[in-house]
Amino acid sequence: MWVLERVAALRAREDRVGPAAARGFGVFSLGLGLAELLAPGALKGALGLRHPSDEVVRAAYGAREFGVGAALLAQPHRPEWMWARVAGDALDIATLIAGDRSDNPKRTTLRSALAGMLAITAADVALALRLSRPDPATGLFGRELPGVARVRGAAGMMGEHLTKKLHLTKKAHLTKKAHLAKKVLPAAVLLARRARLNDKRVLAGGGAALVLGAAAVTLAVLNAKKTKGGTSDMPQKGAIERAVTVNMPRQALYAQWRDFARAPRWMEIVESVSETGEGHHWVVRGPGDKRIEYDTVITEDRPGEVLAWESVKGATVRSTNRLEFRDAPGGRGTEIHATMTYHPPGGPLGKVAALVTQKAPELQVRRDLRRFKQLMETGEIATTEGPGAAPSGRDKVKQ
Amino acid sequence: MRALTWHGKHDMRVDTVPDPEIVNPRDIVIKVTSTAICGSDLHAYDGMIPTFQAGDVLGHEFMGIVEEVGPGVKGKPGAPKKGDRVIVPFTIACGSCFFCEKTLFSCCDNSNPAPNQDIADALLGFSPAGLFGYSHMLGGYAGGQAEYARVPFGDVGPQIIPDGVDDDKVLFLTDILPTGWMAAENAQIEPGDTVAVWGCGPVGLFAVQSAFLMGAAEVIAIDHYPHRLELAARFGAKTLNFHEVKVREALTEMTGGRGPDSVIDAVGMEAHGFSPDNLLDFVTQELKLGNTERPHALREAILAVRKGGTVSVPGVYGGFGQNIPLGAIVNKGLTLKSGQTHVQRYTAKLLEMILEGTIDTTFLISHRMSLEDGPKGYKGFKSEQDKYTKVVLKPR
Numbered sequence: 023m024w025v026l027e028r029v030a031a032l033r034a035r036e037d038r039v040g041p042a043a044a045r046g047f048g049v050f051s052l053g054l055g056l057a058e059l060l061a062p063g064a065l066k067g068a069l070g071l072r073h074p075s076d077e078v079v080r081a082a083y084g085a086r087e088f089g090v091g092a093a094l095l096a097q098p099h100r101p102e103w104m105w106a107r108v109a110g111d112a113l114d115i116a117t118l119i120a121g122d123r124s125d126n127p128k129r130t131t132l133r134s135a136l137a138g139m140l141a142i143t144a145a146d147v148a149l150a151l152r153l154s155r156p157d158p159a160t161g162l163f164g165r166e167l168p169g170v171a172r173v174r175g176a177a178g179m180m181g182e183h184l185t186k187k188l189h190l191t192k193k194a195h196l197t198k199k200a201h202l203a204k205k206v207l208p209a210a211v212l213l214a215r216r217a218r219l220n221d222k223r224v225l226a227g228g229g230a231a232l233v234l235g236a237a238a239v240t241l242a243v244l245n246a247k248k249t250k251g252g253t254s255d256m257p258q259k260g261a262i263e264r265a266v267t268v269n270m271p272r273q274a275l276y277a278q279w280r281d282f283a284r285a286p287r288w289m290e291i292v293e294s295v296s297e298t299g300e301g302h303h304w305v306v307r308g309p310g311d312k313r314i315e316y317d318t319v320i321t322e323d324r325p326g327e328v329l330a331w332e333s334v335k336g337a338t339v340r341s342t343n344r345l346e347f348r349d350a351p352g353g354r355g356t357e358i359h360a361t362m363t364y365h366p367p368g369g370p371l372g373k374v375a376a377l378v379t380q381k382a383p384e385l386q387v388r389r390d391l392r393r394f395k396q397l398m399e400t401g402e403i404a405t406t407e408g409p410g411a412a413p414s415g416r417d418k419v420k421q
Numbered sequence: 422m423r424a425l426t427w428h429g430k431h432d433m434r435v436d437t438v439p440d441p442e443i444v445n446p447r448d449i450v451i452k453v454t455s456t457a458i459c460g461s462d463l464h465a466y467d468g469m470i471p472t473f474q475a476g477d478v479l480g481h482e483f484m485g486i487v488e489e490v491g492p493g494v495k496g497k498p499g500a501p502k503k504g505d506r507v508i509v510p511f512t513i514a515c516g517s518c519f520f521c522e523k524t525l526f527s528c529c530d531n532s533n534p535a536p537n538q539d540i541a542d543a544l545l546g547f548s549p550a551g552l553f554g555y556s557h558m559l560g561g562y563a564g565g566q567a568e569y570a571r572v573p574f575g576d577v578g579p580q581i582i583p584d585g586v587d588d589d590k591v592l593f594l595t596d597i598l599p600t601g602w603m604a605a606e607n608a609q610i611e612p613g614d615t616v617a618v619w620g621c622g623p624v625g626l627f628a629v630q631s632a633f634l635m636g637a638a639e640v641i642a643i644d645h646y647p648h649r650l651e652l653a654a655r656f657g658a659k660t661l662n663f664h665e666v667k668v669r670e671a672l673t674e675m676t677g678g679r680g681p682d683s684v685i686d687a688v689g690m691e692a693h694g695f696s697p698d699n700l701l702d703f704v705t706q707e708l709k710l711g712n713t714e715r716p717h718a719l720r721e722a723i724l725a726v727r728k729g730g731t732v733s734v735p736g737v738y739g740g741f742g743q744n745i746p747l748g749a750i751v752n753k754g755l756t757l758k759s760g761q762t763h764v765q766r767y768t769a770k771l772l773e774m775i776l777e778g779t780i781d782t783t784f785l786i787s788h789r790m791s792l793e794d795g796p797k798g799y800k801g802f803k804s805e806q807d808k809y810t811k812v813v814l815k816p817r
C-alpha cells in the first residue's frame with residue numbers, strides 16, 4: 023500500500039527518532055493520564071469495566087499514565103521510563119482481560135481496546151528495547167529498528183488474530199484466557215530475553231515504579247474524596263444521584279411513579295411490585311438472576327414534588343429511594359432527581375456480585391431513568407435486543 | 422431474509438438472518454426495494470468506526486414498500502399505511518423530545534436504547550440519535566442493506582413517495598441529498614459568496630448543487646479523481662485536483678487573495694493524499710496511538726477560509742483527532758458548524774424540488790447491483806472511486 027511505502031521511506035531517517043518518539047509517547051501518556059484523572063468513569067464506563075473500588079483504581083491508573091508521561095517528556099533518552107510504561111501497559115491489559123466476561127455488554131468495545139492495548143504495548147516494548155541499546159559504534163539509538171518493526175508487526179497481527187478468535191469462539195472464558203496467555207507469554211519471554219537488562223536498569227526501573235506507585239496512591243486518595251453529582255438538596259453518604267429531564271409536566275410524571283405496579287415496565291431488574299397495605303412488596307432479579315424479595319414503605323409523598331420510599335427494617339435488601347420532581351428552567355419540562363442507596367443481601371460480597379453482573383445500582387438508575395423518559399415522551403422504550411428487533415448475522419438461520 | 426453483514430475490516434458477507442418484526446408500537450417493517458452504499462459505510466468497511474460487531478447488518482440509505490405497521494402507527498393521520506412506498510431517513514427520531522421539537526432530529530434523546538447510550542456518553546459526552554446499521558454506540562439497529570427492515574417511529578421519519586416516481590430519483594433523500602443540502606445551509610452562504618468544497622463524493626457533489634441553489638456566485642470543488650471533478654464541473658463548479666496544485670495557494674489565488682467565504686469538508690476521517698500531516702495521521706490512526714482521524718481536508722479548509730468565514734463539516738469523524746488549527750479558528754473569528762444530518766427536517770422540501778426538477782439526483786448512480794453482489798459493491802466503491810460514484814443495491 024502506498025502509505026506503507028512512504029512509511030518505509032521515512033524509516034531511513036528514523037535512526038535519530040528514538041528520543042523524539044519517546045517524547046511523543048510521553049505526550050500520549052500525559053493525555054491518557056489526564057483523561058483518566060479528569061473524566062473518571064468515562065473510559066472504564068465505555069468498556070463496561072466495573073470494580074468495587076473503581077474510583078481509587080481509576081485514579082491510580084491515571085496517575086500512573088500521567089507520571090510516566092511526564093517522566094518520558096523530561097528524559098526521553100532514559101529507557102527506565104519506557105519500561106515503566108510497559109509495566110503500566112501490562113496492568114491495563116490485565117484489567118481488560120479481567121473485564122472480558124460473557125455478561126459484559128461492552129465486550130466488543132473492550133476487546134477492541136484490548137487489541138489496541140496489545141499493539142500499543144508492543145510499540146512501547148519495541149521503543150524501550152531500542153532505547154536500552156544505543157549502537158556502540160555510533161552512539162546512536164535505533165540499531166534495533168528492523169527488529170522493532172518486526173516485533174510491532176507480529177504483535178499487531180497477533181492482536182488482530184486474537185480479537186478475531188475471541189469474537190468467533192464461544193468457549194468458556196477460562197479457555198480464552200488460557201489461549202491468551204499461551205500467545206502472550208512466549209512473546210513476553212522472547213522480548214524480555216532480547217532486552218537483557220543489566221542490574222542497574224532493573225533497579226532504576228523498580229525505583230521509578232515505587233515512586234510512581236506512591237504518587238498514584240496519593241492522587242487516588244485525593245480524587246476519591248470528590249463527590250459525584252451534587253445536585254440533591256439532601257446528599258447522603260454513599261448515595262447515588264442521577265437526573266433526567268422529561269419533556270412533560272411534573273404531575274403526570276409523579277403519577278406514573280406513584281403507581282408502583284408500573285415500575286417493571288422501565289426498571290430493568292424489577293419483576294413485580296405489589297401493594298402490601300403498609301407499603302409495597304418488590305421482586306427483583308439479583309446477581310445470577312436470583313430472585314430477591316423485600317418490602318418497602320413510603321417515607322415521603324408530596325404529589326408532583328417528592329416521592330421517597332425505603333426498605334422495611336430487617337429486609338434482605340436495604341435501600342432508600344428519593345425522587346424529586348422539579349420544573350426545568352425555561353419551560354423545558356421536568357427534572358427528575360433520583361437519590362438512592364442500595365445494599366443487596368450478602369454484605370460487601372453481595373455488592374461485588376451486583377457490580378460484577380451489571381445489576382449495579384449506579385448503572386441501573388441511569389438506564390431506568392432513561393427508559394422512563396423514553397416511555398413518557400414516546401410511548402415506548404427503544405430497543406435493539408433480540409433477533410426480531412435487530413436481525414444480525416449472529417443469529418444465523420438455517421438455509 | 423438475506424442481508425449484507427459486516428464481519429470485520431474489509432469483510433462484508435451476505436448472510437441469511439432472521440426477519441425483522443414489529444417490536445414497539447410505533448415500528449413499521451418495510452420490504453426494501455433499493456438501498457445504497459454510503460461513504461459513511463466505507464468508514465465502517467475500513468474498520469474505523471468503533472463498536473461494530475461481527476454480523477451487524479449495514480446500510481442506512483434505503484427505501485421500500487410498507488409491509489407491516491405497528492398499532493401505534495395504524496390509522497394515524499399522515500402516517501404510512503401498508504403498501505405505501507416510503508424513503509427512510511437514516512437518523513432515527515422520536516419526533517417529540519426537546520431535540521426533535523427543535524428539528525435537531527439526529528440529536529434525538531429517545532431513539533438510542535439506554536444501554537447503548539452509556540457507550541456514546543463515554544465517547545461523545547452525550548448520546549445522539551440511533552442510526553440504522555451504524556454501530557452499537559449509535560443504537561445497534563440493523564441496517565437496510567437487506568430484504569426487510571424494521572423502522573422505529575414509522576409515523577415520524579418515513580416520507581411517502583407518490584406513485585410513478587422512480588426509486589433512483591428519490592433514494593438519496595434518505596441521506597446524501599439532505600446531507601449535501603445541510604452542509605450548504607451550515608456554510609451560511611450569502612448571495613455572491615465563494616464556497617470551496619473538499620471531496621467530490623456523493624455528499625460533496627450534492628453540496629455543490631445546493632450551494633449554487635442557495636446563491637453562491639462561485640463554487641470550487643476539490644478532489645483528485647478526474648471523473649468526480651468532472652461531475653462537479655457539470656454543475657458549474659470550478660475544480661482543483663489536489664495532486665496537481667497546492668490547494669491553499671490555488672484557492673487564495675482564485676479568490677483574489679481573499680480566501681473562500683465558506684468551506685465545506687465533505688471528506689471526513691479518511692482523507693487521501695501524501696501530505697506529511699496525513700501520513701502522520703495515518704500511522705497514529707493505524708497504530709491506535711490516541712488518534713482516530715485523518716482530518717487533512719478539515720485542516721486545509723480551516724486555513725483556507727477567509728477571515729470571519731464559516732467552516733461546515735458534513736464529513737464524518739468518530740473520535741479524537743490531532744493538530745487541528747485552533748489558532749486559525751480563534752484568530753480569524755471562524756464559525757464551525759457540523760452534525761449528522763437532521764434528515765427529517767428536509768425530506769418533504771427536497772422531494773418537492775426533485776419532482777419539480779430543480780435538483781438532479783440520478784446523475785450520481787454509476788452501478789446497480791443485486792444485494793447478493795453487495796460485497797463487490799463495497800470493494801469497488803472503496804478502491805475504484807473514480808469509476809464508482811454511487812452503488813445502488815437491489816434485494817432479491
Ligand SMILES: NC(=O)c1ccc[n+]([C@@H]2O[C@H](COP(=O)([O-])OP(=O)(O)OC[C@H]3O[C@@H](n4cnc5c(N)ncnc54)[C@H](O)[C@@H]3O)[C@@H](O)[C@H]2O)c1
Binds near residue numbers: 463736
Ligand atoms: N453528516 C452526515 O450526516 C453524513 C451523511 C453521509 C455521509 N457523510 C460523510 O461525508 C463524507 C463523504 O461521503 P461520501 O459518500 O461523499 O464519500 P466518498 O468516500 O464517496 O467521497 C469522499 C471524497 O473525498 C475525496 N477526498 C479524499 N481526500 C481528499 C482531500 N484531501 N481533499 C479533497 N478531497 C478528498 C475522495 O477522493 C472522495 O471522492 C464521509 O465522511 C461520510 O461519512 C456524513
Ligand SMILES: [Zn+2]
Binds near residue numbers: 459461462511597
Ligand atoms: Zn450515509
Ligand SMILES: [Zn+2]
Binds near residue numbers: 516518521529531
Ligand atoms: Zn426525539
